[in-house]
Amino acid sequence: MIARELNAIDRLVALLSKLPGIGKKSASRLAYHILDADTSYARSLAEQLESLHEAIKRCSVCGSWTETDPCPICADITRDSRTICVVERAQDVHIIEESREFNGHFHVLGGLIAPLEGISPGDLTIGQLLARVKRNDVREVILAMNPTVEGDTTALYLQKLLKEEGVEVSRLASGLPVGGDLEYTDKLTLSRSFRGRVRMG
């Protein structure tokens, strides 16, 4: 029996199964759905993917994804530039913005301190954060990393450095389930943890 070769589908399935949470069966289902759907859908998706990295860059100030530099948040003069919310990843900015609970600026660390994975403070944008704090006379830094071991380690490390600069440091309050992830938190819980944030040190 000769195996059926369908290279174009197989290649698409292979690419789709590299996405997080998409196994081989799901990838196959998505590929056949795209085949069954109108041609214009595949074309629109292709165009968006093709232009994505040209359209979206990192903000040179805060490190979040943006179409303009500085990003609309950093450029918004109605926002409080003396309060900075520090997040692990760029998508966390979007999640916090959707809660409409915070009106300051952001800073994307680009990861968390994780010695076992070889991620040290030098791999994160901590130097830029300290420079921003000094330059903009920042009053408060809110640490919004996830309540995990790496999140706690990073928060403690930052708290120590920031305290030396004489800035107030707080961390999102409990309300986020321990071991959980910002991405899967409902807006109400997120609001509560902003309001009940705990002063550190």
Added chain:
Amino acid sequence: MIARELNAIDRLVALLSKLPGIGKKSASRLAYHILDADTSYARSLAEQLESLHEAIKRCSVCGSWTETDPCPICADITRDSRTICVVERAQDVHIIEESREFNGHFHVLGGLIAPLEGISPGDLTIGQLLARVKRNDVREVILAMNPTVEGDTTALYLQKLLKEEGVEVSRLASGLPVGGDLEYTDKLTLSRSFRGRVRMG
């Protein structure tokens, strides 16, 4: 507070959330993963999607997705052209091929008879199936639709028509859980249902 506008990401998220099983949160996660990943990944995916509908067509004989017409299965002279396995959708061909249990030809119906959804026998490729049965002196037709109400209805309808042609008609044996789906069946169960297929009428 001015809402952050990230049109290129938003457009990608909107497109991705049209895929089956992908909600808004999953779509957002996929989009940020693609942004974080190497640019070449987005570009490869874009290329595959762009060329998909040009590269893949329906086989003019059996109706499955193929890069060549007729498809490699219909063109394979080592396969038994006198046994046809009838499936609902093109992806079912792929699933059955992976079980390596069947060495005949396929026929894709393009759906199942479902009066409540307005799908009548005339909407399916039943005429082409009967023509193939006559033309190729087919000995056996194996009905491999899912064991659902619509699958049962369609199987009974086809059995009646095919009997008039003097061809043997069988259906995949129980082993598939009732109400289930071919797509989520393990290979062993699928093998069993091929071997234990029950003669109809």
